[in-house]
Amino acid sequence: MNIVMNTQRYAQMIDGKATAQKVLEEIKIEVVGLKAAGIEPCLAVVLVGDDPASHVYVRNKVEKALFVGIRSLEYRMSAETAQEVLLQKIDELNADAAVHGILVQLPLPDHIDETAVLQRINPMKDVDGFHSENVGGLSQGRDVLTPCTPTGCIRLLKDTLGNDLSGLHAVVVGRSNIVGKPMAALLLKESCTVTIVHSRTQNIQEICKTADILVAAVGKPKMIDASYLKPDAVVIDVGINRIQENGKNRLVGDVDYEDALTVALAITPVPGGVGPMTIAYLMKNTLEAARMQAKQI
Template sequence: MTLLISPPPALARDIDGKAISARVLDEVREEVLALAEEQIYPALAVLLVGEDPASEVYVRNKLLRAKEVGIRSLEHRLAENASQNEVLELIAQLNADASVNGILVQLPLPAHIDEQAVIHAIHPIKDVDGFHRENVGGLVQGIEVLTPCTPSGCMRLLRETCGDLSGLHAVVIGRSNIVGKPMATLLLQADCSVSVVHSRSVDAPTLCRMADIVVAAVGRPHLIDASWLKPGAVVIDVGINRIAGESGPRLVGDVDYASARTVASAITPVPGGVGPMTIAYLLKNTLIASQLQRAVQLGGPQVVSVPVSG
């Protein structure tokens, strides 16, 4: 008797954010070198209020990557008890400093400081996070502006994985101002059909099973498993959640990676997927901001159209 043993199902391939972000950084480095020949030296100012350990790590990584691509970085630290006026005064100084092209305020801020007031104090042309209301509005209107770094990085991952996105059905899980909403807008601009699933959605797994592309950004560990996915879907996991493990705390995504990869065709791991892309696009935004400011200095239009999500 011959036993017929079925081969194990193919597992999704990993979307290597580290490798793709390295290509983005190489592109930025080349453009920075080209600008240096014109005596233009892009600079990024990073403002950190307090001593949050996670923020310390994020800032250190951003400054390190900036140095690697030749972008000058300026670190400004304020005490945990610094007043909101102190933060706003520093931002005003940086706005007025023509040698500073990008301003990044590391979030979260201490509870006594109004984050929205701080974000909107940054000049839109120096807002490398892409959070200012003018940049948000421009994105929705289809004007190419400085765009939030994580969604821009996700779009690069998708384009390198899927090629032309036109006509694909994308489901974005989460509707935050930082990721979910701008992600949905960028997917619409890429001619996808887009659904946004959130906490009030009815039968979210069924909605997700219709998607060619799933972008998960809800901050709930392992929420999405294989039962949420259409066979062959491409999964972008934005979530970074710290959970207890046998050997100590570990980072996991919003997607149950082991389960999802039995159904998906490609998936971003956590860590090593979306995270590196966020920093890469922060530096790309700094480069773009310097080009925008140069155009204004030369008497060009106050609103300049630039590619930010390629």
């Protein structure tokens, strides 16, 4: 693919809010079609504890489900809930044919084994894409439910560069199970040449400067500045970091946005970039889960 050079040296902002809204409108139409066929997509969200951020996330997810016409169920449990009680609730939701997607909001209280909980969810209802069956399927290039954030990143890249990403060199900064690893797998599925860099990588800056696509998901505020970027790279900033700047609290990404603007072809802002795409693709996964399960009947 030929990337048009940014001769003005001022990057295009990749508007995640606008793209997420477009995705939600697409889903809304598809949900109408499913309902006409007698299938009402349903998402069950389980929230354990009183983490304020988790409550905000759950409220946003429920609002978006209402917008696209997906039925949502909420199950709120106290922070003292025993692991076995949570697992029993997951078993109930797995057995309920009317529920197509199950999401257990993370993080969980310390006494609950996160892996045991995520593994208990039926892989066909695992709309977070965290079950090992789905993780393995993604690594094999199979069509499975994939993690929402990296899948949303792929949509942003395609809307920016076109549907054919093949041959482009993508560097992923970070190797987390939630973003870094699945992001790399999805980019490989798109026939990109993929490099992952992390805390033990030598010459990170030099490697990043070879990237046509750079995805930052490392959790370090403004770690990536213009000196890390190849001219006209497309930058996807997954980081969300709260910092104090000039006496005020600010949300910033892993990329120094203002500095990167002078070099990149296009870049996602924080906030308003990747974040809205995550919830949009949760709705998309719920829709796909409903379709998958309908084929099993």
